[in-house]
Amino acid sequence: MSSAVSAPSASARITALDVLDVRFPTSEHLDGSDAMNPEPDYSAAYVILRTDAGDGLEGHALAFTTGRGNDVQAAAIAALAPHVVGLSVEEVCGDLGAFSRSLVHDPQLRWLGPEKGAIHMATGAVVNAAWDLAAKRAGKPVWRFLGEMPPEELVAQVDFRWLSDALTPEDALDILCRAEPGRQERTARLLERGYPAYTTTPGWLGYSDEKLARLAREAVAAGFTQIKLKVGASLEDDVRRMQVARETVGAGIRIAVDANQRWDVQDAIDWVRALAPYQPYWIEEPTSPDDILGHAAVRKAVGPIKVATGEHIANRVVFKQLLQAGAVDIVQIDSARVGGVNENIAILLLASKFGVPVCPHAGGVGLCEMVQHLSMFDYVAVSGTAENRVIEYVDHLHEHFTDPVRIADGHYLAPELPGLSAQMHPESLKEYAYPDGPVWTARV
Amino acid sequence: MSSAVSAPSASARITALDVLDVRFPTSEHLDGSDAMNPEPDYSAAYVILRTDAGDGLEGHALAFTTGRGNDVQAAAIAALAPHVVGLSVEEVCGDLGAFSRSLVHDPQLRWLGPEKGAIHMATGAVVNAAWDLAAKRAGKPVWRFLGEMPPEELVAQVDFRWLSDALTPEDALDILCRAEPGRQERTARLLERGYPAYTTTPGWLGYSDEKLARLAREAVAAGFTQIKLKVGASLEDDVRRMQVARETVGAGIRIAVDANQRWDVQDAIDWVRALAPYQPYWIEEPTSPDDILGHAAVRKAVGPIKVATGEHIANRVVFKQLLQAGAVDIVQIDSARVGGVNENIAILLLASKFGVPVCPHAGGVGLCEMVQHLSMFDYVAVSGTAENRVIEYVDHLHEHFTDPVRIADGHYLAPELPGLSAQMHPESLKEYAYPDGPVWTARV
Numbered sequence: 001m002s003s004a005v006s007a008p009s010a011s012a013r014i015t016a017l018d019v020l021d022v023r024f025p026t027s028e029h030l031d032g033s034d035a036m037n038p039e040p041d042y043s044a045a046y047v048i049l050r051t052d053a054g055d056g057l058e059g060h061a062l063a064f065t066t067g068r069g070n071d072v073q074a075a076a077i078a079a080l081a082p083h084v085v086g087l088s089v090e091e092v093c094g095d096l097g098a099f100s101r102s103l104v105h106d107p108q109l110r111w112l113g114p115e116k117g118a119i120h121m122a123t124g125a126v127v128n129a130a131w132d133l134a135a136k137r138a139g140k141p142v143w144r145f146l147g148e149m150p151p152e153e154l155v156a157q158v159d160f161r162w163l164s165d166a167l168t169p170e171d172a173l174d175i176l177c178r179a180e181p182g183r184q185e186r187t188a189r190l191l192e193r194g195y196p197a198y199t200t201t202p203g204w205l206g207y208s209d210e211k212l213a214r215l216a217r218e219a220v221a222a223g224f225t226q227i228k229l230k231v232g233a234s235l236e237d238d239v240r241r242m243q244v245a246r247e248t249v250g251a252g253i254r255i256a257v258d259a260n261q262r263w264d265v266q267d268a269i270d271w272v273r274a275l276a277p278y279q280p281y282w283i284e285e286p287t288s289p290d291d292i293l294g295h296a297a298v299r300k301a302v303g304p305i306k307v308a309t310g311e312h313i314a315n316r317v318v319f320k321q322l323l324q325a326g327a328v329d330i331v332q333i334d335s336a337r338v339g340g341v342n343e344n345i346a347i348l349l350l351a352s353k354f355g356v357p358v359c360p361h362a363g364g365v366g367l368c369e370m371v372q373h374l375s376m377f378d379y380v381a382v383s384g385t386a387e388n389r390v391i392e393y394v395d396h397l398h399e400h401f402t403d404p405v406r407i408a409d410g411h412y413l414a415p416e417l418p419g420l421s422a423q424m425h426p427e428s429l430k431e432y433a434y435p436d437g438p439v440w441t442a443r444v
Numbered sequence: 445m446s447s448a449v450s451a452p453s454a455s456a457r458i459t460a461l462d463v464l465d466v467r468f469p470t471s472e473h474l475d476g477s478d479a480m481n482p483e484p485d486y487s488a489a490y491v492i493l494r495t496d497a498g499d500g501l502e503g504h505a506l507a508f509t510t511g512r513g514n515d516v517q518a519a520a521i522a523a524l525a526p527h528v529v530g531l532s533v534e535e536v537c538g539d540l541g542a543f544s545r546s547l548v549h550d551p552q553l554r555w556l557g558p559e560k561g562a563i564h565m566a567t568g569a570v571v572n573a574a575w576d577l578a579a580k581r582a583g584k585p586v587w588r589f590l591g592e593m594p595p596e597e598l599v600a601q602v603d604f605r606w607l608s609d610a611l612t613p614e615d616a617l618d619i620l621c622r623a624e625p626g627r628q629e630r631t632a633r634l635l636e637r638g639y640p641a642y643t644t645t646p647g648w649l650g651y652s653d654e655k656l657a658r659l660a661r662e663a664v665a666a667g668f669t670q671i672k673l674k675v676g677a678s679l680e681d682d683v684r685r686m687q688v689a690r691e692t693v694g695a696g697i698r699i700a701v702d703a704n705q706r707w708d709v710q711d712a713i714d715w716v717r718a719l720a721p722y723q724p725y726w727i728e729e730p731t732s733p734d735d736i737l738g739h740a741a742v743r744k745a746v747g748p749i750k751v752a753t754g755e756h757i758a759n760r761v762v763f764k765q766l767l768q769a770g771a772v773d774i775v776q777i778d779s780a781r782v783g784g785v786n787e788n789i790a791i792l793l794l795a796s797k798f799g800v801p802v803c804p805h806a807g808g809v810g811l812c813e814m815v816q817h818l819s820m821f822d823y824v825a826v827s828g829t830a831e832n833r834v835i836e837y838v839d840h841l842h843e844h845f846t847d848p849v850r851i852a853d854g855h856y857l858a859p860e861l862p863g864l865s866a867q868m869h870p871e872s873l874k875e876y877a878y879p880d881g882p883v884w885t886a887r888v
Contacts, residue, residue, distance in 0.1 A: 037551050068523065068552035069563060075519040076562065079512065107481050108512035114705070114733065114756060117561015118520065119513060162732040165709040165741065261558070265609040288606040289558065290761040292736060293768055297609065312558060314758075317734040324737055 012053035012089040017081040017126065019074045020046040022424070023067060023434040024365065024397060025443065033206040035232030036260040041067030042397060044365045045074040045122075046429065047129040051089045059133030060423040063125040064336045064364040069118075070434065076122035079109060084126060093134035097157040100127045100342040104159065116314035120339055127340025128370065132420040141415040142341065143376035147183060151176035154381070158346045159316075159339075166320045172349045179384040186380045194411030195375055195386055197393040198226030198256065200363060202245070205230045209244050216248045223410030226254035226281065226390055232262035235271060242278040251279075258284035261312065265294045269301040282306040282330055289313050295327035308332055311361035315339065316346045323354040332361045332392075335370035341420075344374050352383045363394035368405045369421040372412045400428035456497035456533040461525040461570065463518045464490040466868070467511060467878040468809065468841060469887065477650040479676030480704040485511030486841060488809045489518040489566075490873065491573040495533045503577030504867040507569040508780045508808040513562075514878065520566035523553060528570060537578035541601040544571045544786040548603065560758035564783055571784025572814065576864040585859040586785065587820035591627060595620035598825070602790045603760075603783075610764045616793045623828040630824045638855030639819055639830055641837040642670035642700065644807060646689070649674045653688050660692045667854030670698035670725065670834055676706035679715060686722040695723075702728035705756065709738045713745040726750035726774055733757050739771035752776055755805035759783070760790045767798040776805045776836075779814035785864075788818050789826075796827045807838035812849045813865040816856045844872035 027039035043066065049059035063073050080103055084092075092099045103123045104115060112119040135145040146154070155172045199222075202215035212229075219227050229245055231238040238257075245255055257280045263271060268286035283305055287294045289312035299307040310332030313319055322328045331351040333344050351358045360375055362368040372391055379386045391412055398404035403421045406413040415421050432439050471483035487510065493503035507517050524547055528536075536543045547567045548559060556563040579589040590598070599616045643666075646659035656673075663671050673689055675682040682701075689699055701724045707715060712730035727749055731738045733756035743751040754776030757763055766772045775795045777788050795802050804819055806812040816835055823830045835856055842848035847865045850857040859865050876883050 036554070040552065040555075064555075066552045066555045068550065069520075069556045072516070072520045072523050072553075072556060072563065076513075076516045079516050106512065108484065108510045109516075110480070111484075111508075111510045112513045112516060112562045112565070116734070116758060117563060118556045119516065119562060121556070162708055162735060162738070165738060264606055288761045290560070290759065291606060291765065293765045294606070294609060294761075314560060315734065317732045317738075321735065321737045 016050040018048040034230040034260040035262040043070040059129035061128035063121040076118040124340040131341045136418040143373040146377040147380035194413040198390040200228040203229035228256040232259035246278040254281040272302045282308040284308040334361045362392040460494040462492040478674040478704045479706040487514040503573035505572035507565040520562040568784040575785045580862040587817040590821040591824035638857040642834040644672040647673035672700040676703035690722040698725040716746045726752040728752040740769045778805045806836040
């Protein structure tokens with residue numbers, strides 16, 4: 001594969017799929033600690049798609065992990081390289097639906113899933129890197145690139161396999177066409193005010209009550225109308241922390257709680273009921289992310305407290321069932337768990353069909369940067385509303401990104417630079433390279 | 445970690461976890477071809493646990509893949525090595541429940557699942573290798589090692605997390621105690637007659653009608669009372685092949701059909717109804733393995749034709765829901781998909797609790813060798829019956845194993861050598877090593 005920089009753009013090829021193992025030693029402070037993730041080292045299996053188009057553009061994206069296993073994730077991404085390197089840039093960027101399906105349905109690689117775990121997250125990272133490249137070529141941030149696509153072209157992004165009992169291409173087209181008339185007006189409003197956010201910063205399990213109260217006060221002062229507390233390690237502690245939080249923020253601020261899968265079904269019901277006097281807004285990940293029927297049982301028992309899940313939901317088929325079973329009040333998409341932008345379009349359409357609001361999971365490394373594009377696209381062109389919808393915000397590691405999220409008055413401001421906002425500074429990629437970067441060699 | 449061979453056994457340690465990438469070029473003949481796997485190269489990410497016990501015993505097991513991605517699977521297994529190397533052999537073999545939980549619940553590696561995909565299959569391979577080692581140390585085949593364990597010790601093997609709404613430790617103990625009185629009698633019967641098998645050999649998609657008919661005749665002559673046909677690529681072809689098969693074997697032989705996830709829910713219903721005149725016994729994998737509600741809908745529509753699934757079911761939580769939702773008539777455990785022997789004990793107990801027969805998936809590389817132990821254990825100590833239960837048999841690649849399955853009169857004969865029967869000949873491991881073994885270098 002030649003990498004001549006003067007090749008005419010129409011015949012440009014993808015010349016390389018680079019994969020980098022990048023890890024941040026976040027376990028040193030208890031940022032990011034919860035009932036199932038006591039000591040995460042937030043990490044990225046980072047992808048760069050390079051071309052010989054000579055336009056200086058690259059596709060950047062990442063799969064997020066919590067440390068150990070980031071090398072396995074990188075190996076899974078590398079396994080996709082033979083399907084990508086050598087392809088025409090025009091063809092990939094011109095039909096990202098076909099590109100994503102070609103990765104998802106490799107008949108040998110799919111044995112490692114199918115459509116779940118490391119191989120599916122790898123697909124998501126590569127697909128997202130292709131969206132970054134395509135949007136950069138179009139000179140638009142991804143939310144706008146998507147938000148200006150004709151409904152028919154959006155429908156073509158979706159893999160409807162296994163969805164047709166809940167969502168057909170006709171349903172999808174109908175949803176998108178209904179939202180089309182208001183696109184311009186909503187785009188203008190978005191550019192003006194941004195998209196509502198909530199913050200998890202006050203609520204990590206490792207924090208003292210004093211730190212929790214201080215950070216909660218700061219969150220409200222900064223304009224957030226919702227905060228989130230991690231729960232699930234000790235009921236006594238959780239009741240106390242919830243009380244501290246409620247007394248600090250008052251009745252008008254929503255407090256979500258997040259158990260990170262810690263409970264069996266009955267445990268979840270009992271625990272949430274014990275927290276009910278302090279009005280939790282939603283209970284997030286009460287039990288196994290695979291347990292559709294379990295979530296339905298919890299929801300039935302704890303209403304009007306809402307049930308939310310999604311950051312570990314493997315694919316659109318599980319989201320479909322959560323909606324069919326009436327198991328969730330809130331769909332929490334994640335930019336780096338499923339098969340990339342394409343599968344998340346499917347999930348946004350499913351949520352819209354069932355009338356369930358989408359409040360994305362974010363945090364980690366670059367998840368805020370990437371997922372804001374999906375919520376903003378949802379607002380502009382799918383659900384057409386931001387009511388009762390908030391994107392998670394965590395103030396970790398944004399300094400490593402070239403186009404970091406911008407928060408003002410409790411809102412994500414709409415990204416203006418072209419692409420998916422997942423690109424990291426070259427110095428960060430070098431410094432935190434694992435195991436050979438200076439940050440890690442200094443630790444040994 | 446020293447590897448002194450004269451160390452006293454009580455202080456022996458696990459000194460190495462070796463991982464080998466072994467691939468068989470099965471795509472050259474259309475053996476193993478189905479609607480979703482047109483050209484598989486049956487492969488194993490192969491594990492060897494070595495110790496310094498000086499007794500010459502090693503733990504062997506494998507994760508099965510279909511070719512590309514076997515390196516990713518091997519990387520996932522290697523990521524577990526730091527959790528295993530250095531452990532006391534006594535402690536691991538003396539509490540395999542604790543050992544398996546320690547791998548499943550690593551708080552960083554679980555992000556790659558949780559409990560699904562490459563990282564969970566890796567856990568399964570390592571856990572199975574530990575069972576192989578433990579059974580060899582006890583001088584028993586695994587089915588017998590398990591079948592002679594006290595009920596309380598068997599309950600301790602199970603991770604009940606996320607199961608308690610369907611199966612509690614008390615339920616499990618009750619099931620095992622009820623089956624205890626007949627253990628010896630059933631063991632004797634098993635040693636005498638073996639365990640019923642069915643064969644998939646006649647039914648691969650790539651075969652001509654003539655080959656299908658010839659192999660079906662041979663299967664019946666060899667004592668099999670059930671065969672299986674792959675379906676799902678072309679309805680016209682499937683109707684014709686089903687007719688050929690039914691005319692060949694007559695009314696008294698069961699013919700299962702297997703769509704390997706090819707359909708959406710309504711497609712599955714329509715297709716199975718078109719095959720109904722030829723009395724398929726079960727429809728296997730009609731749709732996505734994640735689609736619990738979809739399987740329930742198919743089952744409701746196609747009864748009395750049975751619905752079977754399991755080879756791609758990621759874990760016990762999904763099996764739990766398939767049973768809770770009344771979505772399956774047949775539970776198809778797989779020895780190398782979930783977290784090893786321990787999680788399969790949980791699934792056998794769940795199936796027994798719900799009164800649903802277990803008919804394992806096998807084939808691939810070594811899957812027959814390993815899974816026979818689980819069905820035989822189920823017969824001896826869990827369900828206590830082999831009625832309407834059959835283990836899949838495929839006559840591929842057994843020659844590479846040191847204790848290959850033995851089939852007589854349509855039955856698996858009970859393994860007699862100690863261990864899990866997953867050990868391959870050293871020459872096979874060398875010859876089919878990928879990409880450097882002579883079989884592969886000769887192909888380049």
